[in-house]
Amino acid sequence: MNQINRRKFIKLLGAAGVASTTSGLILPGGAIAGSKARVVVVGGGFGGATCACYLRRYDSSLDVTLIEPNNQFITCPFSNTVLAGIKSLDFITHNYDGLHKNYGVKIIHDTVISIDATAKNLKLKNGKTLKYDKLVVSPGISFNWDEIEGASEENSKIMPHAWKAGTQTTLLRKQLEAMKDGGKVIIAAPRKPFRAPPAPYERASLIAYYLKKTKPSSKILFVDSSGDSEELAMFRKGWEKLYKGMIEWVDGSEQGEIISADAKTLSLTGRTVGNLKGDIVNLIPPQRAGDIARVAGLTDKSGWCPVSQQNFASRLQKDIHVIGDACIADPMQKTGHSANTQGKICAAAIVTELSGGTMPDVTYNVSIYSLLNPKYALSSAGVYRLKNGKLKQVAGGLSAKKASRKTRLKEARFASGWYKGITMDTFGKT
Amino acid sequence: MKRNTFMQLMAFSAVTSLFLTNAVMAEAPDKARIMADACQTCHGPNGVGSGKIPELKGLEKSDITESLLGFRSGDEKSTIMGRYVKALSDDEINMLAEYFAGLDK
Numbered sequence: 436m437n438q439i440n441r442r443k444f445i446k447l448l449g450a451a452g453v454a455s456t457t458s459g460l461i462l463p464g465g466a467i468a469g470s471k472a473r474v475v476v477v478g479g480g481f482g483g484a485t486c487a488c489y490l491r492r493y494d495s496s497l498d499v500t501l502i503e504p505n506n507q508f509i510t511c512p513f514s515n516t517v518l519a520g521i522k523s524l525d526f527i528t529h530n531y532d533g534l535h536k537n538y539g540v541k542i543i544h545d546t547v548i549s550i551d552a553t554a555k556n557l558k559l560k561n562g563k564t565l566k567y568d569k570l571v572v573s574p575g576i577s578f579n580w581d582e583i584e585g586a587s588e589e590n591s592k593i594m595p596h597a598w599k600a601g602t603q604t605t606l607l608r609k610q611l612e613a614m615k616d617g618g619k620v621i622i623a624a625p626r627k628p629f630r631a632p633p634a635p636y637e638r639a640s641l642i643a644y645y646l647k648k649t650k651p652s653s654k655i656l657f658v659d660s661s662g663d664s665e666e667l668a669m670f671r672k673g674w675e676k677l678y679k680g681m682i683e684w685v686d687g688s689e690q691g692e693i694i695s696a697d698a699k700t701l702s703l704t705g706r707t708v709g710n711l712k713g714d715i716v717n718l719i720p721p722q723r724a725g726d727i728a729r730v731a732g733l734t735d736k737s738g739w740c741p742v743s744q745q746n747f748a749s750r751l752q753k754d755i756h757v758i759g760d761a762c763i764a765d766p767m768q769k770t771g772h773s774a775n776t777q778g779k780i781c782a783a784a785i786v787t788e789l790s791g792g793t794m795p796d797v798t799y800n801v802s803i804y805s806l807l808n809p810k811y812a813l814s815s816a817g818v819y820r821l822k823n824g825k826l827k828q829v830a831g832g833l834s835a836k837k838a839s840r841k842t843r844l845k846e847a848r849f850a851s852g853w854y855k856g857i858t859m860d861t862f863g864k865t
Numbered sequence: 866m867k868r869n870t871f872m873q874l875m876a877f878s879a880v881t882s883l884f885l886t887n888a889v890m891a892e893a894p895d896k897a898r899i900m901a902d903a904c905q906t907c908h909g910p911n912g913v914g915s916g917k918i919p920e921l922k923g924l925e926k927s928d929i930t931e932s933l934l935g936f937r938s939g940d941e942k943s944t945i946m947g948r949y950v951k952a953l954s955d956d957e958i959n960m961l962a963e964y965f966a967g968l969d970k
Contacts, residue, residue, distance in 0.1 A: 489902070493893070493894045494893075772906060775906050776903065776906070779899070779902055779903065780899070783893075783894050783899050786893050786894065787893040787894070790893040792893045795895065795896035795899065796896070797896060797899045797900050797903075798900060798903065798952050798953070799903075800903045800906070800949065802907065802945060802949075814944070814945050816945050816948040816949055818948075818949055818951075818952035820952070829951075829952045830948060830949060830950075830951040830952035831948050831949070831952075832948050834944065834945075842944060845944050846944050846945070848917040849907075849917060849918055849944060849945065851916065851917055852907065852915040852916050852917035852918035853906075853907050853915070853918065855909070855914065855915040855916055856905070856906055856907045856908055856909045856914065856915030856918060857906050857907070859909055859910055859914055859915070860905050860906050860909070860910060864910070865910055
């Protein structure tokens with residue numbers, strides 16, 4: 436530096452800076468750095484919001500835009516507590532201010548109507564086109580109405596699914612409040628894979644909690660197309676203790692699956708379970724990836740999105756990643772925590788790829804808390820690692836089968852803590 | 866631009882490019898950060914804020930290591946951590962303890 440004075444040095448650095456930002460730096464492997472890569476995230480649930488947040492946390496030079504139709508997100512986790520009158524809808528409602536203010540995520544409230552993977556752009560309902568270098572799609576689920584005769588979006592206003600939280604949650608809550616003592620609530624849960632597999636067990640539990648307090652002669656008929664399991668056995672043991680005689684579980688797997696629904700008579704029919712009539716019918720239909728995934732050619736014949744489990748890159752379209760309920764990430768279950776984990780891993784993988792690096796070997800963690808009442812919870816934990824490109828469970832499991840009341844209470848407290856933690860983490864609250 | 870200055874600029878561009886390359890490379894999160902970020906889902910941002918779940922920020926490295934090793938062996942009772950920590954190697958436990966102990970108190 437002895438031949439150049441300080442002023443000249445600064446001038447040179449400035450010139451070099453301009454050169455590098457206008458042309459970008461080409462790194463080994465063709466990665467682009469120094470230029471501001473544009474990443475667009477579609478869908479502001481646990482997957483998309485987390486991914487947008489962590490893209491900016493990992494690389495604040497990235498231009499990150501989150502596209503979400505709604506101004507607020509109402510979570511499915513803890514929506515069963517709203518049905519039971521334990522929490523309000525406000526408690527499970529979150530906004531996107533933290534992502535924008537704390538992490539500089541640009542938010543567009545609109546709906547994506549098409550994605551052009553070749554031109555690398557997407558069209559919004561308002562007519563605008565948005566370009567991207569990398570796209571992350573986190574569209575959640577859509578319902579396969581046509582698998583159940585008589586079931587439809589329209590009829591869900593009479594037989595609510597309440598499997599996307601919001602007006603459906605409020606509707607089912609109002610039906611429960613209006614039902615007379617001695618009434619019957621039918622809960623029909625679909626076959627796997629579907630969003631939040633243990634959540635129907637929690638729903639049966641918390642509806643029983645509400646009915647026992649206010650309408651103790653009422654009953655719940657739970658038609659479960661997932662069939663029996665070790666996890667269900669733990670819930671049934673809890674029901675025996677807490678709600679003896681209130682919840683009747685019916686094996687709705689295979690031939691028992693619900694094949695038709697009648698909104699006029701509030702009845703459901705399955706091949707082996709016969710005709711079931713209730714005062715309230717909570718029909719949770721079979722599911723597939725959110726519609727935009729199909730429109731964009733990201734789904735296979737299963738209706739879900741095949742991805743690399745290392746970086747969640749679509750196996751069908753270049754430069755598009757799919758995370759959350761929509762992607763095929765088994766053995767990870769389709770839950771809010773899985774989506775949150777996938778959002779982080781996907782963000783780390785995109786930043787790593789753009790900088791020309793290699794993703795380290797990391798764990799993928801998931802926990803699912805279910806309340807049987809406000810002081811009794813069970814949990815399921817899963818830790819996964821990639822082995823030959825495929826996720827394998829390496830640790831985890833269910834709560835202890837035998838445990839004291841104090842342990843169940845501790846898990847209920849942790850369930851609340853988990854909810855607070857994951858919503859702060861996902862929506863960029865500090 | 867004089868030839869001499871041009872050559873100097875080229876040399877500096879190369880040096881700056883290398884610097885920027887390293888700077889950008891360094892932004893990619895490493896293993897410790899990615900794995901520690903997984904803890905935040907339950908424990909809250911930077912390991913604090915989820916009330917009933919124990920805080921991680923500000924703990925001594927030895928305390929974190931001792932707890933995690935205890936959860937893994939079963940010597941220290943837990944509801945869920947024992948089920949999680951069985952997935953971690955000694956090196957990973959050490960790495961996570963160092964990460965959280967290193968956060969501003």
